[in-house]
Amino acid sequence: MDRVFARFIDKFGGLVGRQEVPVSSIERYRGKLPDQLLEYWAEHGWCGYGEGIFWIVNPQEYEGVVALWLKGTKFESLDTYHLIARSAFGDLYLWGERTGASLDITSCLSRYTVHEPLLSREQMDKDLRSFLLSAEVEYNDFDDLFKPAKKKLGALRHDEMYGFVPALMFGGPDTLEHLEKVKAVEHLILLAQLAELKPYSLSDL
Template sequence: MDEDFACFLAEFGPAIDKRYVPPATIARYRGKLPDQLLAYWDEYGWCGYADGLFWTVNPQEYEPALEAWIGDTPFMERDAYHVIAHSAFGTLYLWGEKTGDTLRIFAPASCGFSSAADNDVDRDFQMRVFFGSLWRDTNDVEGLFAPALKQLGRLAHDEMYGFVPALALGGAPTLANLKKVKAVEHLVILAQIEPLYVTETGI
């Protein structure tokens, strides 16, 4: 285990709801995603961490959400992106085949954060840094994860906590407005409510 992933596990704890990654899927993404990520998949599978606050996922399952959010944007011309992880509340972590960790989307508020690609950085190293720099607080929303976990129960690998009504429709980020929903379907619905607004920033 590398030092960065060890830091990630120290922060997020043991995995839950682990799913085995077939060799054919690893082969499918060889050359598209860093070998380091594929090694994590092979060793740890796709799973949840911190009781389901953060999830590594099968990018193929999230292609409908990816298309819904950036399919009609200039980002699709800039790079080929894949959803590699998401938070319990719908922060999408996208990885560009050429640009790496340069685009993230907070779906509930229809906002994205983009940064310039550093072409001098080794992508395997960048992947290690991606995991090593993750924090629980930045994946939570208004401190709602712990009470949502207690009230609504632990998420399955294909679920997330969604605000109903959506924040974009005037809903409030409160525990009373949270429901357990199917992740991909909910993310697609959120993308149809309000256009994505992207801020150029360092990630």
Template sequence: MDDVYSMLLEDIGVPMYRQEVPPSSISRYQGLLPDALLQLWAEHGWCGYGEGLFWMVNPQEYDSVTASWIQGSPLEKTDIYHVIARSAFGDLYLWGENSGPSLCIFSNVSRYTYDPAERSPKAMGRAFQSFLLSFDRDYLDFNELFSKTKEKLGILSPDEIYGFVPALQIGGAAKIEHVEKVKITEHLILLSQLGQLHQYTLSDI
């Protein structure tokens, strides 16, 4: 796991705003999230990486966001999901208790990707390592706006994301002139209410 974490730092960047994870949070998610993730929390905390491009987060703080996006969608009965990471622009990476790293919600465009395969408890550790290795700066950088936005607005605080105002779902433009720092929970719940969540299809690529 140390090698995988080192590769994460190499691909995305060093940590910032570290928050220690209390034992109560480790206990809360024991058996629900993979041991490898809980070990990472214990050793490295919840924090941002790469000057705030990518964040490992406290799932409990995102329960209302998860519910707002998933309730009433086809995903509601597929698994129980927990947000474990997010991007600077509000992309959400969720862990399914039975399916592992199976769901990503791209909040700015109300789209998601979904891998319905169930994984055995033994496979969850390997799946989490693969999850960490799947990220790089290009993948996380929405419309290649991160560096310019960071230079214009400054580095994000742990409770902020870069959001488009007006939102893309109601005709906003994915341009730096329309990006603001916004509070995570309020903005993501607002986005979830602006349009129905749809799965990415081949026609979207």
């Protein structure tokens, strides 16, 4: 295990729901995602960390999710994006084939954040390491609700997340009482259809 991933695991810990990554999946994304990420897949699989607060995922399972979220936005033609990781609450971390770790989506609020794009493919592995080193448990914990949600609703499987019902975009409250354990893909597809994807503004902070 290299030092970057070792630091990432030390920070998050709590590995859950590991799935072995088939060689066919690694080859499917060769040249599209960083070689370093594919090496991590081969060694560590697709897996949840921090007891399920952060997941490194199979992008193929989320192709429909990404397509719906980006439909009609400037990102649809800007790059080809793949979901490489997500949080327990549906924070989506997208990787652009040309722009790297340049786009995050907070699905429950229909907000996005753009990061400085890469300048060259040679920087891909470096950008991937920076992405992992910058990931923090607290940034993926919506209003410190992860531990209470896990205690009330149970641990997440690899295909599950905690979602607000009714959705926040419908005016639902962001409280523990309105969190449910839901299927991740289905819930993210639902959220993508509720409101226009907009950039974060100062009023959101």
